Amino acid sequence: MPQREAPGNGTMEVGQVYERTTEPIQSTGGFCNSDYSKKRCIVKVLEVVFSFLAFVLEEVVAICNICHALYFFEFVSCSAFFLTLLLLIILVTSLKRKVERIDWKKVDLYYTAAIALFFVIASIVFAARNGGSDVEKAAVAFGFLASFAFIVDVVLYLIEEKWSTSRKETGPTDTTKRSSENVKGETEPLNEPATV
Template sequence: MATAEVYNPTTVTDPKSTWFVVPTDTLSKLRFLVKLVEVLLSFVAFILEEVVTSCISCSALYFFEFISCTAFLFTLLLLILLSTKLHRKVGITCWPSLDFIYTAVIAALFLLASIVFSADNSKTSLEQTAVAFGFLSTAAFVVDVVLFWKNNGFPWKKEGKPEASNGNATPATHETERLNTE
């Protein structure tokens, strides 16, 4: 009891000790919201596809199911990792590249799956609604890619920054005169 009286007035909580850290160097608030929308839309597309009870040609349905489930689960995982301190503990150092490439690939695959499923279904309202959510999810992933590109450029492109060398930045200029001239 006495220790609480001594330490409480002078102890300040660390504001960086929270588990949720948005914005970060890898995820802005806007992109966090877009990723949250991606998760929700791909989840709704997956659930709507799962409710379909019969299909004439099921291969398009199964492809759409695989892509929507993959997009939901992996985007949720990426969102959790990038919005918490966990991304620092995983051991991956190329988060921007991983995020950009993953989001672009899922956008392309979701577009392809939505096109294939819209062309080959029974035209029930449930299937058409699932296709609509597939296209909405595709749009969300495309918006995320565009926002990333506009804010950061391509992640693998070097922008004239000096490369790190052993933890220290390399000097930009070199010494041209000798110190001891005789």
């Protein structure tokens, strides 16, 4: 059978009764193209980078005087790196839609707040109890940078939630109002011409 070109849907056979009624979703491109905020996405990437650098620098330390502080900092920085990377991947991709029973916003908030607290404690303890080498000082610096990034992420989350809640309460900002005479009832047939 000859084929004809259908606008936006590719090719289809002539005489075909059913046509596709939906168009594929066009990606906007970029890394953070989901409903996750771009600011928070950038902060999450910074959290991953700072946690990774803190972890790597801590691993380079050859000799430790008080190893418990080093081990605690190692555990927190390594956990923060891997779990934040996993959470970032889940939040910016369609994976979060696969598991709908989990409230990902709450998981993100509670996880980020907990890691921020642990990173601050680990950084303070490691800053107070290290050998004073340059590598240890750099690890502590990246630990504090990661802590700051996690705190900023929590603050951004709270600001966005407050803004979205206040916006829902005030209603849409659309100033155009539809009169009841312009809107057809749902009981009227679909193939009837509209009255304006």
